[in-house]
Amino acid sequence: MLYVRAIKGGFGHRFALARLTRWPLLGRAVDRALFDGDEIYVLPKGSSVTLREIPLDIPVPDREDVVLPSEIVRYFIERSKHHFIMDRCICRTSAHCRDYPHELGCIFLGKAVLAIDPRLGRLVSKEEALAHLDRCEEAGLVHIIGRNKLDSIWTAGRPKEDLMTVCNCCPCCCLWKMLPQLDEGISSKMKRLPGVHLTVDAARCTGCGTCVDGCYVRAISMREGRAVIDQAMCKGCARCAHACPEKAITLHIEDGSYSMHAVERIAPLVDVTKD
Numbered sequence: 518m519l520y521v522r523a524i525k526g527g528f529g530h531r532f533a534l535a536r537l538t539r540w541p542l543l544g545r546a547v548d549r550a551l552f553d554g555d556e557i558y559v560l561p562k563g564s565s566v567t568l569r570e571i572p573l574d575i576p577v578p579d580r581e582d583v584v585l586p587s588e589i590v591r592y593f594i595e596r597s598k599h600h601f602i603m604d605r606c607i608c609r610t611s612a613h614c615r616d617y618p619h620e621l622g623c624i625f626l627g628k629a630v631l632a633i634d635p636r637l638g639r640l641v642s643k644e645e646a647l648a649h650l651d652r653c654e655e656a657g658l659v660h661i662i663g664r665n666k667l668d669s670i671w672t673a674g675r676p677k678e679d680l681m682t683v684c685n686c687c688p689c690c691c692l693w694k695m696l697p698q699l700d701e702g703i704s705s706k707m708k709r710l711p712g713v714h715l716t717v718d719a720a721r722c723t724g725c726g727t728c729v730d731g732c733y734v735r736a737i738s739m740r741e742g743r744a745v746i747d748q749a750m751c752k753g754c755a756r757c758a759h760a761c762p763e764k765a766i767t768l769h770i771e772d773g774s775y776s777m778h779a780v781e782r783i784a785p786l787v788d789v790t791k792d
Contacts, residue, residue: 518636520671521607528611528692535698544700551670554677555706556786557663558779560589561713561755561768587654589779590662590683591647593626597681597789600646601630601674603638612690621653621685625672628791629680633672653685659754661686661693661707664786681787688756694733697750709753710779712771717744721765728757728766 527534538544594600603622610619622638624646631640641649653660661684669677686693696704724742736750737757744765746757758766 518634521637524607524671525611528608531692531695532698535695538700538703539698544702548700548703551667552703552706553666555663555665555667557661557665557682557707558710558783559707559752559754560660560662560710560779561753562657562659562759587650587660588776589783590624590650590660592776592780593662593681593683593783593789594624594643594646594650597626597643597646598792599626599628599630599789600641600643601625601633601638602641602646602649606685606690608690608692609687614687614690616689617658617687618652618656621649621656621658623668623685624649624683625668625674626681626683627674627679627787627789629669629674629676633674637672650683656685658685658687659756660684661691662783678787679791681789688731688733691733696733696752697735707752709751710782712778713753713768714748714771715746715751715753715755715758715766715768717746718765718767719743721763723763723765725762727760727762731756731760 538547602624605619606614606617606622608614609617625633626646661682663682664677664680665682666677668682669675669680672680674680684691693707696707722743724739724744726739726744728744729737729739733754733756734750734752736747736752737744738747739745744757746766753768755768758768
């Protein structure tokens with residue numbers, strides 16, 4: 518609980534603290550202490566097209582407008598033997614979020630959840646975890662999934678190899694909004710899934726700036742009155758595509774078997790099947 522209080526107390530200063538990691542010696546020390554071995558993937562925000570009935574071992578049809586981020590999370594929830602739901606999102610609570618529900622906290626999977634302090638949340642059944650995921654989807658939250666050493670420290674869910682984090686993030690309060698300020702070695706641990714990218718149709722873009730304001734990693738800028746996406750910075754969350762009033766931003770998936778490729782990337786990070 519000391520870690521929780523420290524996170525809440527320092528949350529408002531996270532951008533200034535993140536900039537300190539750019540000092541070489543301090544950055545390496547922070548990386549080793551809090552982010553060692555991390556690999557975290559951002560899943561695109563679900564499109565209006567949902568194909569929940571498609572099993573993950575069957576390739577998804579090759580369509581640019583079909584995105585199934587919830588199916589990837591469902592895959593791990595279905596296979597995990599242990600599920601834990603946070604009673605509250607620590608980020609939204611710390612930031613006093615007014616736009617998204619505080620009670621939709623992270624989902625943790627894997628054997629390490631048995632060590633998490635029960636004051637932070639509760640062990641749940643697979644069915645309860647799936648219902649929680651549905652509520653997060655309905656609220657418009659974006660999933661970030663993978664292994665995060667920091668989570669294994671502040672929750673006491675250790676070892677990190679047995680703890681899979683499923684964050685359900687809003688664009689205004691996400692801890693990872695500090696990515697642009699972090700040392701590149703640390704920020705690179707949050708990844709866009711291969712084969713996912715977004716493009717701007719310059720003919721449709723009116724330069725309103727809605728996408729710029731909504732991009733939590735500052736990957737979009739305005740040039741000559743039109744939005745431009747920095748592909749090196751973009752994490753593929755697709756919030757900009759949903760927010761654009763002119764539908765000028767398109768999410769592309771290069772491979773129709775997107776879901777299975779995502780599973781293959783994420784599965785080696787944490788063993789969620791241990792007793």
